[in-house]
Amino acid sequence: MDVYTCIRTKRDTRFYMDTPIPEESLRRILQAGRMAGSSKNSQPCRFVVIEDAAKKNELAACGHYAQHVPYAPVVVAIVLSGNGWDFDAGRAAQNMMIAAWAEGITSCPTSMHDADCARRVLGLPDGYRVAIVLPFAYPPPSGPKSRGLARIPLDDLVYRGGWSDPPRADE
């Protein structure tokens, strides 16, 4: 799959098979996160890999919409040092999800609404917080790849040359 197709077809899937993720694939996913640039190369992200079923359940209980998390064989929490930018975590997260999808492994960024709960479950030291949690799994061969929500049309999204009414295709 070429990069553009990979980006265009990546959707956030919440239905997972329990097929294990090969160790080499997990390593590539983590490397993809590692290679994301960061502000001033501060490298504020750390990755906590969770495969233990009980821990995945505990982590899922820290989010309001995280019911799918325990069903994924591998869950990666992207952790930021206190002054790290969420943008840096976002870059690492998207790199990981795209690298995974290139191998047919799906994911869904999942928020930890109770930050203290997530810190406790992951055993984070002071000064670290969870930016986002990424469950990784193979998707079922049939069934929804995502909720399939539409994107804003490009013509309504892009302003060329400055913020003004974008030209419409039918004008």
Ligand SMILES: Cc1cc2nc3c(=O)[nH]c(=O)nc-3n(C[C@H](O)[C@H](O)[C@H](O)COP(=O)(O)O)c2cc1C
């Ligand atoms: C910062 C962030 C937090 C998100 N948190 C959750 C979440 O807690 N639970 C969930 O099911 N999806 C979560 N999502 C996934 C979004 O719902 C998803 O990106 C959006 O619906 C588009 O999905 P699609 O690409 O499959 O259309 C989150 C996405 C982002 C970027």
